Amino acid sequence: MALTADKVKRHTGTGLLYLVLAVISAISLLPFLWVILSSLKPHDELYSKHLTFLPHSYTLNNYTQMLERMVGFGLYYRNSVLISVGTVVLTLFVGSLAAYALARFRFRGEQALFLIFLGTMMVPGEVGLIGQYELLSSYKLLNTLTGLTLTYTAFNLALTIFVMRAVFISVPQELLDAARVDGCSWWESYWQIMIPLGASGLAAAGTLVFLSAWNEFIFALTMNNWSDEARTLPVGIQLLQGQWQHWDYGVLFSSVMLSFLPVIILFLCLQKYFMRGLTAGAVKG
Amino acid sequence: MGDLPAQSTNRKRRGWSLDSPYAFILPALVLFGMFSLYPILRSLYLSFFDYDFLRPEQMHWVGWGNYQEILRDERVTNWPGLVTPKAILPLRSLASYALGLYALVALTYLFTRRAGRAFAIALAAVVCAFLSLFCYRLLGHAAVAASLLDALRLAIWPITYPIAALWLTINSAGGAFWNTVRFTVMYVPLAIGLPLLVAVMVDKAGRLSTLFRTLNFIPVVVSVAVISIIWMWIYHPEYGVANTLLRQAGVKETYNWLSDPKLAMPGIVAMCVWHGLGFNMLLFLVGLQRISPELHEAALVDGATGWQAFRGITLPLLKPTIFLVGLLAMIGALKVFGQMFIMTGGGPGDSTLSMVLYLYNIAFRYGKFRFGYASALAWALAAFIFIVSVIAFRLSKERE
Numbered sequence: 001m002a003l004t005a006d007k008v009k010r011h012t013g014t015g016l017l018y019l020v021l022a023v024i025s026a027i028s029l030l031p032f033l034w035v036i037l038s039s040l041k042p043h044d045e046l047y048s049k050h051l052t053f054l055p056h057s058y059t060l061n062n063y064t065q066m067l068e069r070m071v072g073f074g075l076y077y078r079n080s081v082l083i084s085v086g087t088v089v090l091t092l093f094v095g096s097l098a099a100y101a102l103a104r105f106r107f108r109g110e111q112a113l114f115l116i117f118l119g120t121m122m123v124p125g126e127v128g129l130i131g132q133y134e135l136l137s138s139y140k141l142l143n144t145l146t147g148l149t150l151t152y153t154a155f156n157l158a159l160t161i162f163v164m165r166a167v168f169i170s171v172p173q174e175l176l177d178a179a180r181v182d183g184c185s186w187w188e189s190y191w192q193i194m195i196p197l198g199a200s201g202l203a204a205a206g207t208l209v210f211l212s213a214w215n216e217f218i219f220a221l222t223m224n225n226w227s228d229e230a231r232t233l234p235v236g237i238q239l240l241q242g243q244w245q246h247w248d249y250g251v252l253f254s255s256v257m258l259s260f261l262p263v264i265i266l267f268l269c270l271q272k273y274f275m276r277g278l279t280a281g282a283v284k285g
Numbered sequence: 286m287g288d289l290p291a292q293s294t295n296r297k298r299r300g301w302s303l304d305s306p307y308a309f310i311l312p313a314l315v316l317f318g319m320f321s322l323y324p325i326l327r328s329l330y331l332s333f334f335d336y337d338f339l340r341p342e343q344m345h346w347v348g349w350g351n352y353q354e355i356l357r358d359e360r361v362t363n364w365p366g367l368v369t370p371k372a373i374l375p376l377r378s379l380a381s382y383a384l385g386l387y388a389l390v391a392l393t394y395l396f397t398r399r400a401g402r403a404f405a406i407a408l409a410a411v412v413c414a415f416l417s418l419f420c421y422r423l424l425g426h427a428a429v430a431a432s433l434l435d436a437l438r439l440a441i442w443p444i445t446y447p448i449a450a451l452w453l454t455i456n457s458a459g460g461a462f463w464n465t466v467r468f469t470v471m472y473v474p475l476a477i478g479l480p481l482l483v484a485v486m487v488d489k490a491g492r493l494s495t496l497f498r499t500l501n502f503i504p505v506v507v508s509v510a511v512i513s514i515i516w517m518w519i520y521h522p523e524y525g526v527a528n529t530l531l532r533q534a535g536v537k538e539t540y541n542w543l544s545d546p547k548l549a550m551p552g553i554v555a556m557c558v559w560h561g562l563g564f565n566m567l568l569f570l571v572g573l574q575r576i577s578p579e580l581h582e583a584a585l586v587d588g589a590t591g592w593q594a595f596r597g598i599t600l601p602l603l604k605p606t607i608f609l610v611g612l613l614a615m616i617g618a619l620k621v622f623g624q625m626f627i628m629t630g631g632g633p634g635d636s637t638l639s640m641v642l643y644l645y646n647i648a649f650r651y652g653k654f655r656f657g658y659a660s661a662l663a664w665a666l667a668a669f670i671f672i673v674s675v676i677a678f679r680l681s682k683e684r685e
Contacts, residue, residue, distance in 0.1 A: 025500035051526065095313060101306035102310070107307065113314070130328045131327030132320070256514055264507065278564065
């Protein structure tokens with residue numbers, strides 16, 4: 001009897017734990033669910049005195065309205081995609097190349113380089129805001145996709161190098177030696193050995209870089225805010241909120257929905273890499 | 286064949302070649318130097334000049350002038366005095382008494398490391414205070430001890446007063462520096478405590494632990510801009526979820542969450558705690574997984590309760606993680622910008638003006654482009670962050 005009583009106690013304990021965790025998870029998710037559901041509500045339901053959670057009737061009207069009337073939204077979206085993807089590709093290529101050099105070669109100035117990268121990571125990025133603005137302005141790179149891509153690449157470079165250096169160090173030296181014997185140049189062994197073996201590390205670093213570029217706010221606000229042509233999604237959505245909040249919340253709900261859903265789906269698909277990249281990033285940074 | 290590898294690795298390359306470590310590191314170095322290192326150093330240089338970006342010809346050296354101006358600038362250094370004790374007299378709630386008693390016990394425990402003795406001392410303090418007040422009453426000071434509750438309140442007054450005064454002080458607005466500090470002071474304990482609690486539960490959830498981890502992590506991947514907009518709707522005085530829920534719970538008052546100087550900062554803090562929960566939880570989960578489960582089980586077998594095992598084993602072993610989470614949360618909080626920029630613009634008044642928001646406004650918003658002064662603000666903040674981090678590191682090392 002004692003055993004079953006113990007079992008019952010344990011089961012209620014687990015049940016209670018699940019219940020509490022379910023409530024906490026619900027708190028984490030409900031704001032997003034609320035936005036998704038609200039974006040599907042017709043206009044009069046959104047503005048009724050009684051706030052509803054589940055829509056009484058569903059409509060896609062808000063979305064068609066949004067795509068028709070919010071001219072900037074599509075542009076912001078395109079810009080964010082181009083800048084984020086550009087940053088990921090450039091950072092991974094340049095960063096992994098440098099990581100390869102730092103992991104596999106001893107050369108003069110190696111220590112100094114390492115210290116410079118590390119030291120700059122300690123300084124908050126916001127400190128460079130003013131200098132960056134001046135720099136981009138003098139090269140006519142303000143309000144261009146190139147300018148922001150280069151900025152984000154530079155920001156994420158140090159972290160990528162640290163992550164990839166750790167990955168590359170674990171590649172066995174014998175492989176490289178064997179390739180060398182077969183007449184591979186260092187460049188070829190980078191392409192043919194390091195990149196394939198470091199693929200999962202690259203994916204982890206890549207997701208981290210993508211996230212930081214996609215979500216970045218203050219530099220995008222400062223550098224790319226003169227026209228719709230180069231504005232990114234976080235800055236644009238904030239602008240749209242200011243313009244539309246007195247006119248139509250439904251349209252806003254649908255635009256906000258479209259700006260968070262792809263990232264969440266991407267996260268759910270690439271979860272493993274996200275977690276790895278983020279924990280590595282936190283520990284290093 | 287035997288000497289071929291040696292030959293190939295010893296092959297000395299003279300002059301420039303694309304197949305060398307220098308060539309591999311060059312692109313990174315150029316990009317990093319130009320777009321990361323240079324702007325930071327350029328900001329440092331500019332911070333010693335009076336420099337308006339639109340009038341470069343008037344740029345001139347002022348030495349430490351900009352830094353001295355920071356100290357004189359009321360919008361940065363305005364500091365609220367300690368809020369008067371009158372403000373806590375109306376706080377006759379049980380909660381404040383409980384908090385005071387708890388603090389007394391906690392302090393005693395801290396100094397004696399004995400739970401039993403701590404309780405005995407606290408109890409003795411309360412009884413003594415009550416007895417002395419009772420004597421006063423016999424001697425005619427009737428007003429002093431009108432009731433048992435008042436006596437109790439007076440007994441724990443030395444503890445409740447600082448706590449309540451501190452809380453009220455933290456909650457009152459000042460200049461940008463003070464607002465940044467009070468945001469950090471409110472945010473960091475919550476950003477450690479709540480995620481730790483959730484992480485311990487998720488860690489125990491067995492097969493479902495991955496699921497709960499994922500669900501709670503979702504807000505982390507969404508940008509500050511989108512989160513801020515969603516929470517502006519939640520805080521909307523008329524249509525917002527927060528007030529609707531309160532109304533359904535029977536609260537008559539309508540709260541203007543973001544336009545009330547008392548509520549705006551706590552409102553933003555609540556949002557940030559919610560937003561950062563998943564990330565800090567993940568760090569704690571990583572820390573928890575490093576602790577071997579045998580230790581915990583052994584303690585349980587030896588008859589420790591779950592709480593004792595947590596206090597005695599999990600918490601001490603988790604200290605490095607707690608430090609890491611606290612440090613990251615603190616650095617992030619001191620740099621807070623987007624939330625205030627989007628939700629309140631620093632208002633109402635200057636009650637949510639943060640350091641980064643102020644320097645952004647100085648550089649780009651107030652009609653002038655005062656790049657020199659803004660750079661000085663940025664570097665002063667960086668120096669403050671650095672100093673606080675170093676102190677935190679020292680303290681954590683001393684403890685061990």
